[in-house]
Amino acid sequence: MRRTPLVGLFAGLALALTACGSGDGGSTTAADGELTGRGPITLVSGKDRSGNMQKMVAGWNAAHPKEPVRIIELPDEPNDQRQQLIQNATTKSDAYTVLSLDVVWTAEFAANRWLTELPKDKLDTSKLLPATVKTGEYRGRLFAMPVNSDAGLLYYRTDLLKKAGIDEPPTTWAQMWEACDKVRALPEGEDVDCYLTEVGKTEGLTVSAAEAVNSAGGVFFDASGQPAVNTPQARAGMDFLVNAIKDGRMPRAALTLDGEGGRRHFQSGKLLFHRQWPYQYELANADDGSSKVAGKFAVAPIPGPNGPGAANLGGHNYAISAFAKNKATALDFIKYMTDPAQQKADSLATSKAPTVAALYDDPELIEKYPYLPALKEAIQKAQSRPVVVRYGDVTAAIQSAFYDALGGKTPPDRALTDLQSKLAGLATP
Incomplete structure (x- = not known):
């Protein structure tokens, strides 16, 4: 497949999108609700393992030498990212300008006045998937612009299922366990782990817990x-995860793995079914020797107790810190990064899910990622983690309850009773 050089494409997009706002390079600080000031800014995000974010930023910088963007990379783990963002906000530091926020952080950050409201008349959200737009709103006001979306997918080894005589991926938990038993009966499958989803004491566990509970109707x-x-x-959702470890379907080592650890395990060829985000697709198909499963897997909707499960809505939005300088530059940069052509180029390079609805029907993208139409449907039907102002406390309570139950420290009934009590004091008024 022939592609346009990315840096050249990005530079052209930057010129086209922001010709009206080149600025004079002056660095000024605006009041919280004002979008004024032009000059250097920062983009604060989790680690860019693809290298494509830097290429996108290089395109902007080539077209805006007086308004350069510098990337500040935060740790891999979302909990750690959130803590660093909060630390910066509570000190009212202007070091962070454009923030890459997990979709469930909007309410907390907006309620605490750590974000600048974005002007709806200057950001076109009409082309985006409605579910993604809602993640950037708080009390009807726009505080974050969706840049990429996500919904949980089931990655599965097509080669091993085929050898076991299975032509279709499982749609229920029982079908997944049955397929696993058949694969493990093969010489090629005796050392393969059956299933993995994030269950370490991180944000990934909140996602896994939400998908299990929501899939069971809770x-x-x-x-x-x-x-x-x-x-x-x-309880049915918690039992699914608890029994997966108890019965040896999911390796106990999963309790210490984060998302990247799970990705490496799948790419090592030692895992049959993996609940993971779309970003893994491009990495697992790499032909540079880093993946032993390239060309040997496909993706499907996550299973549930009686049919396809309820995927969790993920993704990231771009917001502007209330304490940042050069907010006019920041707004133009967000327009540049979330433009449809930019999102398509990023998806082709990284397999990240776009937020522009039409891109899910784009022939070039579908040729590379055949699952896109199914992913679009999954995103539209996906359920969110709790949308609450005290999200940090809520996710910590969920992680603690589920981790203790999964590790055998607390019986499931008591874990849920205790969690009910903790959440009662954290509900949004």
């Missing part, structure tokens, strides 16, 4: 905002 908070985890549905 919720953490009901429609009125009150906790509702002490239910048979939530």
Whole structure:
């Protein structure tokens, strides 16, 4: 497949998108609600393992030498990213300008006045998937612009399933365990782990817990905002994860792995089914020797107890720090990074899911990522983790309860009862 050189494409996009705002390079500080000031800014994000973010920023910098963007990389783990962002905000530091936020952080950051409201009349959200736009809003106001989306997918080894006589991926938990037993009966599969989802005591565990609970018909908070985890549905979701480890379906080592550890395990060829985000697709298909499963896997909707499960809505949005300088430059940079052509180029390079709805029907993208139409449907149907102002406390409580149950420290019934009590004091008024 022939591609346009990325840096050249990005530079051209930057010129086209921001010709009206080249600025004079003056560095000024604006009041929280004002988008004024032009000059150097920073983009604060998790680690860029693809290298493509730097190429995108290079395109902007080539077109805006007086308004350069410098990337500040945060740790891999979302919990650590959030803590560093909060530390910067609570000190009212202007070191961070454009923030890459997990979609569930908007309410917390906006409620604490750590973000600058974005002007809806200057950012076109009409072309985006509606589910992604909601993640950037708080009380009807836009505080973050969706740049990429996510929904959990089931990665599965097509070569091993085929040898076991299985033509289709599982749609239920029981089908997944049955397929695993058949693969493990093969000489090629006796040392293969059956299933992995993030269950270490990180944000990934909150995602896995939410998908298990939601797939079983449960919720953490009901429609009125009150906790509702002490239910048979939530117990069924917790039991799925607990029994996966207890019965040897999921390796106990999963309790210490983060998302990148899980990715490496899948790419080593020692894992049959892996719940993971779309970003893994490009990395697992790399032909540079880093992946032993290149060309040997496919993706499908995650399974549930009675059919396809409820994927968790993930992704990242770009926001502007309330304490930043050069917010006019920051707004133009966000427009540049979230433009449809830019999102397509990034998806082709990294397999990240775009937020522009039309890109899921783009022939070039579908040729490379055949699962895109299914992913679009999954995103539209995906359920969010709890959207609450005290998100940090809520996710910590969920992680603690599920981790203790998975590790055998606390019986599931007691874990859910305790979690119900903790969440009662954290519900958003």
